[in-house]
Amino acid sequence: MSRPPRIWISNETPAPGEIVRIRAQVVHPMETGFRFGPDGQPLPENIVTRFQAMLDGELLMEWQPETAVSQNPYIEFTFAALRGGLLRMVWTDDSGDIAEAEQEIVLAG
Amino acid sequence: MTTGQTAGKTTRRNVLAGIGAAGMGALAMPALVRARAGMAHVVVIGGGFGGATAANYLRRLDSSVWITVIEPNANFTTCPFSNLYLGGLRDWDSITHGYHGLRGAAIRVLETTAQDVDSVARRVTLADGTVLDYDKLILSPGIDIRWNALEGYDEAAAEIALHAWKAGPQTQALKARLEAMEDGGTFVMSITDGAFRCPPGPYERASMVAHYFKTHKPASKILLLDSKESFSKQGLFQQGWQALYGDMIEWVGQTDDGQVLRVDAQAGEVETAFGTTHRADVLNVVPPQKAGWIADRAGVTDATGWVPVRGSTFESTLVPGIHVVGDATIAAPMPKSAFCANAQGKVVAAVIAAELAGREPPAASFANTCYSLVGPDWGISVAGVYRAEGDTIVEVPDSGGVSPIDADAAFRRAEAEYGASWYAAITADTWDAA
Incomplete structure (x- = not known):
């Protein structure tokens, strides 16, 4: 995960209860472990195993991508903005590598 | 198709050509009813690469079958080489093809739109309300925008x-x-x-x-x-x-x-x-994109908007008796290309000719080449060969490939020329009578 994740948010200052849409993508090879290298040996599995989104310290959603998910996994999700706080997203892969992205959300009104 | 024809067949072709020239008005004429008596009627919706090829090759394989092509455009302008038109390398006329070749081969070409298909009664309804009964239906509907x-x-x-x-x-x-x-x-x-x-x-x-x-x-x-x-x-x-x-x-x-x-x-x-x-x-x-809308009317599209077919016959998996060719189909690993539509049209022609004659259809085989022009003297290509394995289509191992990345200018120029030759050949194969 050599590059910082790319994120987009429909509204950083939503009204209370407004549905907020998030798009997030991380650059990752998602190597399945099923392929063979030029030397005939299997390429070791290295996929993003877990994606978590937390708002103000509380888990909003978790995704566990598997080998069928293509490289540079892209996720789009929504949530109702019941409160503000720091939206924190964390990707973890097989090698223990971690990527993070943060976005402050402030309720309007 | 001037060789190997008996006098009798030629005569019937001439009769049919005359009917084609008379157009749709002839439909109600008793003479036409007599002319078709005892003949199977194959209706082809769409006169592009897939449909025109299917009609053309069915005529080559069966001189007695009655063939009707329904196509709203008087002339067909091809997507292949339309980019060259945008680049100023081709004029419009050079990428536009008429239906005189098909008509000359005793194929009736109706310049109208098919509005509905009743696959149970085996009927196609045209824009003016005319109803055509068919024995076999071939759809070559192309694409529509989603x-x-x-x-x-x-x-x-x-x-x-x-x-x-x-x-x-x-x-x-x-x-x-x-x-x-x-x-x-x-x-x-x-x-x-x-x-x-x-x-x-x-x-x-x-x-x-x-x-x-x-x-x-x-x-x-x-x-x-x-x-x-x-x-x-x-x-x-x-x-x-x-x-x-x-x-x-x-x-x-x-x-x-x-x-x-x-x-x-x-x-x-x-x-x-x-x-x-x-x-x-x-x-x-x-x-x-999705399959051309008449495919929806015929009930042959699935949730993807495209048309699943049996790889060996290009018959719809959803509606028996309807064959579908060209970009509308789910034919992967074959791409949505004119070359593939042409190849599929030939397979369907062979299947229908065999079925009408009570024979087993021959094994399906397909090829594709996509030439692309990067500059006037810079052509590149990708090619593949495919065959049916049961209902699925597979790429023949070690067939095809793409142009080498390290080729010299002469190689690229040669591929540009091959591309132009390919275009002349495939459009003649599709729209000119053999």
Whole structure:
């Protein structure tokens, strides 16, 4: 995960209860472990195993991508903005590598 | 088809040709009813590469079958080489083909639209309400646009932000826009992902627009916003672009925020997944697509909007008795190309001719080559050979391939010439009577 994740948010200052849409993508090879290298040996599995989104310290959603998910996994999700706080997203892969992205959300009104 | 014909068959052909020339008005005439008595009637909807080839080859295999092609256009302008028209390398007439060849082969060509298909009663209803009974139906419906699948891209928007993904008035309008654009402007193309007509098409179009800019508006730019991570013949295209056009063409893949999710045709702007707005002087949208709408009416499309077929016969898996060919079908690993539609049309002609004669159809075999022109003397290609394994289609191992990346100028020039020869050959094969 050599590059910082790319994120987009429909509204950083939503009204209370407004549905907020998030798009997030991380650059990752998602190597399945099923392929063979030029030397005939299997390429070791290295996929993003877990994606978590937390708002103000509380888990909003978790995704566990598997080998069928293509490289540079892209996720789009929504949530109702019941409160503000720091939206924190964390990707973890097989090698223990971690990527993070943060976005402050402030309720309007 | 002048050799090997008996006098009797020729006579019947002449009769049928006369009926074709008389057009739809002849439908109600008793003479026609007598002429068709005892003959199987094969109706082909769509006179493009798939449909015209199927009709043409069915006639070669069976001189007695009654064949009707339904096609709304008096002449057919091909998507292949329409990019060359945009680049100024071809005129409109050279990519437009008539139906005199089919009519000369005793194929009735009705210049109208098929509005509905009743697959139980085996009837096709035409735009004026005329009903045609058929024994076999071949659909070659091409593609339609999935309006609003891309936010902001509906039929009204497409009049401003042209797709030009069916060769016709849109293609001519796009050329006019390019000609009206001032030097230093930006041509932006939004490119869909998933299944779409002509996988290398957007990149050949970029090449041909670049050729036009280089010769007429050298300060202009081309921005390709792609919903995909990679594309057909990518290495070959990008090598050619660098060599011929320097940095005129910029390609932005999905990972670099190239995926367009919203089009504002009035403003000439597009917005990407991660919120970047790009403004175009000329905006071209290669939009999400589906099978031509008559396929829906016939009930042969599935939830994808495309048509699943049996690979051995190209008969619909959903509606027995209807064969479907060309871009509308799910024929992967075969691409949606004119070459494939032509090959599929031949297979369907062979299957129907065999069924009408009570024989086993021959084993299906398919080939494809897609030539793309990067510059006037710079051609590249990808080729494949396929066969049916049961209902599925497989690529024949170690067949096909792409042009070598390290080829010299003479090789590229030769491929450009092969491409032109291919076009002359396949259009003759499709629309000229043999």
